[in-house]
Amino acid sequence: MxxxxxxxxxxxxxxxxxxxxxxxxxxxxxxxxxxxxxxxxxxxxxxxxxxxxxxCRPESLGDDEFRHDHGVRLAYQAGAMANGISSARMVVSLARSGVLASFGAAGLLPDQVAEALAAIRRDAPGMPFACNLIHSPSEPALEQATVELCLRHEVRCVEASAFVRLTPAVVRYRVAGLSLHGGRVVAANKVIAKVSRAEIAELFLRPAPERMVRELVAEGAVTAEQAELARRVPMADDITAEADSGGHTDRRALVVLIPELVALRDRIQRELGYPRQVRVGAAGGIGTPSAAFAAFALGAAYVVTGSINQASVEASQSDTTKQLLADARSTDCEMAPSADMFEMGAQVQVLKRGTMFAARAKKLYEIYTGHAGIDTIPAAEREALEDRTFRRSLDDIWSDCVGYFRDRDPRQIDRAEHDPKRKMALIFRWYLGLSSAWSIAGEPGRLTDYQVWCGPAMGSFNTWVAGSYLAPVRNRFVADLSTHLMRGAxxxxxxxxxxxxxxxxxxxxxxxxxxxxxxxx
Structure with a gap:
């Protein structure tokens, strides 16, 4: 041509x-x-x-069914950021603008989650939103508590993230919302599964495991009728292909991952013939209009943003951290051990510029894998940890851990008292967990320890808005970000x-x- x-x-x-x-x-x-x-x-x-x-209006981008099923204006989702960074205020602001947002429930105590869900229901009555349900292999009680709260507050959508297998909690949430209307199975409880691997996507593309459903029936968590209906629907309504994102990520390439998951979805659809097809969305690296359009061009039904919302006015992040994010470039990210799956060696992507967290967290994991317990760490190395990283004795840190888990999950203490390796993991997780709290609170003496979940989309967004009214953090209202990204797309x-x-x-x-x-x- x-x-x-x-x-x-x-x-x-x-x-x-x-x-x-x-x-x-x-x-x-x-x-x-x-x-x-x-x-x-x-x-x-x-x-x-x-x-x-x-x-070509922004409302026409993506999948019509996504907008209809979730009751939103745009095929756009603001993904969850743990510890309430995706705050109730953020969720309400986006709900009012016709955008689906997910509350960042991961890492919060049940009372905190309950308070936030009640606030969202009060300030955005009848408007759609989601709540994050993160896989918690180290603390299954928290995962169960989140589901209990979502059912109690009639939360009609969860964003299931970081799952490596299906659990009774997520299966219960899905199956407990099933009913039959006019011969058609209706899933009142929607699941958006964020995945980066085909084998995990397949778990959510297929019906709930029958053995697990039978156990839920025996416990009285779901009915026999719901168990029968569970055979006819997939575990998820939507599968989000999570590429190179902040937090938990395998740093997959979006141009590879979306076609792979779409092909898998189509194969399972041909095999099982669901009345409605599971949608595939895109997350990771979505920080500019070009990135959003590229995702839609690849066949994404919707796009999901994360890192860029963390620097918004409504994010529950300190002003200091928001400015660090606003100064970030796309290369200012690094992988570091995660708090919630520390023993498994799982990692999260964090901001590298302006903080030493990644290096210190890696050192903790190196010590963890090399020693049987706290008492086997050489004296000089232990002293360095206490002086530079923890800034307190490890015995004092363990006392804090006991008090923390007494309310959260007492079984953790019992396990650790009989397992020195487990005790060491909990002590190290004290630092990994509080480092994000210090970032959220803007703890002045801990700037170099801030753990800030961040992907390269943050840097590309900053480059795009440089010189515009969105360059200063004070102007980054989260609803504006969604509008501009979709208009630009x-x-x-x-x-x-x-x-x-x-x-x-x-x-x-x-x-x-x-x-x-x-x-x-």
Whole structure:
């Protein structure tokens, strides 16, 4: 295809304005003054039309069923960030703007989760939202407690993350919401499973394990009728392909992961013939309009953002940490041991710039794998840990751990008292757990210990908004971020359509630039 000459009449700003008028068709025409890009249908009727693209509103991107089933305006989700960083305030703000958001319940005590869910239900009555349900192999009681709270507060969607296997808790949540209406199985409790591996995706693409369901029936957690209905529906309504993201991540490439999961979904759909197909969304690296459009172009039903929301006004993060995030580049991330799956060697992606957390956490894991317990650590190494990392004696830290788990999960203490390796893990997890709390609180003496979950999308977002009104943290309202990303994705889609038609527009005109939104937009 021969490219259409590109010296459009008018300056790049006028071309950009035409591209951004998303509710009208766009025409590239040859006129007396040369090549013009216009939304004027009358002008197009009297000129030679070289290319045309239809209206493309942000609401038309992604899967219609996602918007319908979740009752939202955009095929967009703000994913959960643990310890309540995805705050009730953030969830409410996005719910009111027609966007699905997931409350960051992971790492919180049940009373804190209950308080947040009640606040969301009060401040966004009847509006859709999700609650994070994180796999907790070290503390299964917390996973069970989260499900109990979601059922009690009638939370109709959970974002299941970091699962390495199905558990009775997540199966109970799904099956307890099943009913039969007009011969059709209705799943009142929706599950969005965030995965990065095909074998985990398959667990959620298939029905709940029958053995596990039978056990739930025996316990009275679900009914026999619901158990029978569970055979006819998958465990999840949506599968989020999690690529290179903040927090728990395998740093997968999105262009590989989405097609892989779509192909798996299609194979299982052919095998089982569900009445409705499970949707596949995209997360990880979504920080710019181009990234969002690329995900939709790969076939994603919806996109999920995470890291960029952590620096928003509504995020439960300290101003110090938000500024660290706003200064980050896409290369300022590093992998470090996770608190919740420390013994398993699981890692999370964190911010590297401005903090020493990653290096110190790696050292703790190195010591953990090399010693049988605290008492076997050489004296000099133990002294260095107490002076530089913990800043207290390890015996004092253990006393804190006992008090912490007495309320949270007393079984942890019993196990550790008879297992020196387990005791060492809990002591080390004290640091890993509190490091994120210090970041959230903005603890002034612990800046170099801040654990800030972050993926490369944060840096790409900062580059995109540099020089715009969204550069300062004080202007990063989370609803604005979703609006601009989706508007920009729609503009990027129009540019791509023109490019396929042979139109080559000036690069300066093709970049969507965020400008302040009018109230009510």
């Amino acid at each position: 021969t490219p259409i000459p590109t010296r459009p009449a008018g300056d790049p700003d006028s071309v950009r304005a035409a591209l951004s008028t998303l509710d009208q068709p766009l025409f590239v025409v040859r006129c007396d003054t040369g090549i013009a890009v216009t939304n004027d249908a009358a002008q197009a009727r009297t000129a030679q039309v070289l290319a045309a693209v239809p209206p 729609a503009v990027t889609g129009r540019v791509a359509q023109l490019r396929v038609a042979g139109v080559r527009l000036p690069a300066a005109a093709c970049t969507y630039l965020p400008t302040p939104l009018e109230k009510g937009t």
